[in-house]
Amino acid sequence: MSNLYTIPIALLLAVLCVNCEPLNRAYRAALQLESGITIISSTSQGKKGLTFVKEAHLVDFGIDLVGCRNWSDPNGMDCNAYSGDTLCTERRPVLCTKVDNSPRPAYIILGQGAAMPAYFYAGWNRGHIATTVPVQGSQFANRAAVDAYCAQSFGTGWNVAQFHDGMFISGMNGTTYSGASWTNNAKNQQSGGWHYYSYGDVRNDIRFWVHIKDQPSTCWAQ
Known part of the structure; x- marks a missing residue:
């Protein structure tokens, strides 16, 4: 034929x-x-990526809490760290971060935690965050491309924020393991997840694309 x-x-x-x-x-x-x-294919068109949202801003420290869900919003949605939560064709800002090893401020960690202690879910990212203009997650081929976009948007040293960026030291809370004590115990820092604090004051009206290194829930390749 x-x-x-x-x-x-x-x-x-x-x-x-x-x-x-x-x-x-x-x-x-x-x-x-x-x-x-x-x-x-229809399966590629339905791909979803992982997103975070701003949960709070602590004026006294100039820091944001970002993470899976804003529990103060009755209409808020959960993130999905395992298969993604937002269609990659949707436009969302990229959450970018610059790690400069800033000491942890003496913020208070509330609650009893869940599967892990409370400080696991309230880690410190050791730097700053910012958000880009909204873009389709599907426009990025891999993590390197998202990192490059953050650097293009904010300058050298900026990369896409990750699910596990929050660091904790067992027992940290308030002034315990903050400031110089945080820095002096760097060898005891471990990666947390789901939520973390950072210097910044990002927008709170939309969710943001983030990266996760151990799950297939990003819009781009690892």
């Missing part, structure tokens, strides 16, 4: 028979062989 007929028929069947996978695959393959055109 000539290209004149193969391509229209393949397109028609690929559109009308989206649930007929064997036939659909066959005609998509025929279309690609005849025309070199690649049809994007």
Whole structure:
């Protein structure tokens, strides 16, 4: 069959028979062989990425709490660290960070924790955060591309923020392991997750793209 007929028929069947996978695959393959055109699969179109949100700003310290969910918002949503929570075709700011080893301020950690102690969920990222303009998560091929976008937006040393950026020292709270004590015990710092504090005052009206290194829940490759 000539290209004149193969391509229209393949397109028609690929559109009308989206649930007929064997036939659909066959005609998509025929279309690609005849025309070199690649049809994007529905699974790639439904890819989701991980996002964080601003939860609070502590004026006394000039720091933000960012993380999975803002519990003060009755309509807030949870993040999904395992399979993503926001379609990658949606536009969200990228949460960027610059780690400069700033000592932890003496913020108070409340609550009893959950699977881990409370300080695991209230780590310190050792620097600053900022947000870019909203962009599609799908525009980035890999983490390096997101890092480059943060550096382009804010300067050298800025990278995409990560799920595990918050660091903690066992038993830290208030003045315990803050300031010089935090710095002097750097060897005891460990990675937390889900929420953390950082210098900054980012927007609170939208969620942000973030990276996670050990799950397939980012819009881009590792």
